[in-house]
Amino acid sequence: MTQTPPAAAQAAPLSARDWASRLSAYKQPRNARAVRELIVTGLPLVLLWVAMWHLAGVRAWLPLLIAPFAAFLLVRLFMIQHDCGHNAFFSSRRANDWAGRILGVLTLTPYDVWRHSHALHHAGSGNLDRRGIGDIATITVAEYRARSRWGRLAYRLYRHPLVMFGIGPAYLFVLQHRLPVGAMNGGVMPWASSLLTNAGILALGLGLGQVTGFPALLLVHAPIVIIGATIGVWLFYVQHQFEATYWERSADWTHPDAALHGSSFYDLPKPLMWLTAYIGVHHVHHLASRIPFYRLSEVLRDHPEIRSVGRISLWQSLRGVRLTLWDPECRSMVPFSALGRSSVGTDDGGDRPAAAA
Numbered sequence: 001m002t003q004t005p006p007a008a009a010q011a012a013p014l015s016a017r018d019w020a021s022r023l024s025a026y027k028q029p030r031n032a033r034a035v036r037e038l039i040v041t042g043l044p045l046v047l048l049w050v051a052m053w054h055l056a057g058v059r060a061w062l063p064l065l066i067a068p069f070a071a072f073l074l075v076r077l078f079m080i081q082h083d084c085g086h087n088a089f090f091s092s093r094r095a096n097d098w099a100g101r102i103l104g105v106l107t108l109t110p111y112d113v114w115r116h117s118h119a120l121h122h123a124g125s126g127n128l129d130r131r132g133i134g135d136i137a138t139i140t141v142a143e144y145r146a147r148s149r150w151g152r153l154a155y156r157l158y159r160h161p162l163v164m165f166g167i168g169p170a171y172l173f174v175l176q177h178r179l180p181v182g183a184m185n186g187g188v189m190p191w192a193s194s195l196l197t198n199a200g201i202l203a204l205g206l207g208l209g210q211v212t213g214f215p216a217l218l219l220v221h222a223p224i225v226i227i228g229a230t231i232g233v234w235l236f237y238v239q240h241q242f243e244a245t246y247w248e249r250s251a252d253w254t255h256p257d258a259a260l261h262g263s264s265f266y267d268l269p270k271p272l273m274w275l276t277a278y279i280g281v282h283h284v285h286h287l288a289s290r291i292p293f294y295r296l297s298e299v300l301r302d303h304p305e306i307r308s309v310g311r312i313s314l315w316q317s318l319r320g321v322r323l324t325l326w327d328p329e330c331r332s333m334v335p336f337s338a339l340g341r342s343s344v345g346t347d348d349g350g351d352r353p354a355a356a357a
Contacts, residue, residue: 031090042077048069053216063220070224072228075228080293084103088293108225112192113190113194121135126248128247138326169233180193235266242312245333246261259283262286322335
């Protein structure tokens with residue numbers, strides 16, 4: 001008589017490589033759906049923008065009531081641009097690139113420069129020896145302790161929420177993206193991408209300013225950009241900065257494991273999932289970046305078990321802001337307050353400072 005194997009043996013968890021293979025079935029873009037996503041994102045944004053312009057003529061503060069909704073739609077346009085950079089939105093590489101470049105004018109993000117740095121982020125995410133490009137600067141407990149007093153203060157300031165989510169987004173989108181900082185040796189492409197995007201932004205701004213008046217343009221668009229940039233930085237932050245994330249040295253690092261376990265599943269309410277273009281399903285995105293965002297809901301529907309991998313709730317993400325250092329000993333992100341514990345960082349286990357840190 002054949003014995004039935006234990007339930008645990010029947011439901012052995014899939015490895016990261018197994019998941020990568022299983023998810024390949026969802027990589028085919030759907031052009032009609034892509035066009036629809038552009039319309040249902042862009043048209044409401046235009047309507048909200050016009051409504052804010054009319055409200056600005058009544059009271060200067062009234063546009064602020066609508067600005068968060070418009071900002072979320074701007075974030076959604078950025079996520080479409082993001083999919084274009086992965087050649088995942090349309091089936092044509094040419095269509096993806098030109099859609100991404102046009103959207104870059106609206107999102108203030110030079111498409112080709114961003115696409116290059118973001119590809120490096122995907123290639124080295126979770127690798128302690130490849131930090132510093134397209135990521136949130138993260139150092140280990142041992143690296144922090146090896147810093148000078150001023151070096152520690154600089155890292156603490158960088159990690160402070162007011163800097164990370166206040167000054168940081170405005171600096172990134174309003175200033176840093178205007179010139180190809182960090183890509184000066186990349187030939188003509190970074191310069192062409194940045195300067196042509198800047199020219200498009202200037203032309204659009206001058207055109208709108210002639211219609212609405214420049215004070216009204218500033219009252220309407222500045223809050224949308226600032227709020228949208230803050231939302232964008234927050235989303236990027238929580239996608240990799242959570243307690244049980246993944247960091248390894250190059251010798252032990254593997255892309256599938258880093259993708260699945262070093263990226264979170266940000267389990268947001270459905271309206272926020274839609275507004276953020278399902279970017280919270282980030283572990284799936286890193287594992288199979290060619291899956292269009294509009295098919296990620298299919299992955300969750302067909303494979304509900306993947307929801308338990310790296311899941312963080314909205315409340316958990318808020319508490320996660322205090323996690324600032326990687327501790328190789330307990331293999332988790334820890335707060336600055338943990339430095340006083342004798343069990344934190346007592347043995348670096350081969351931990352060594354990296355140049356990028």
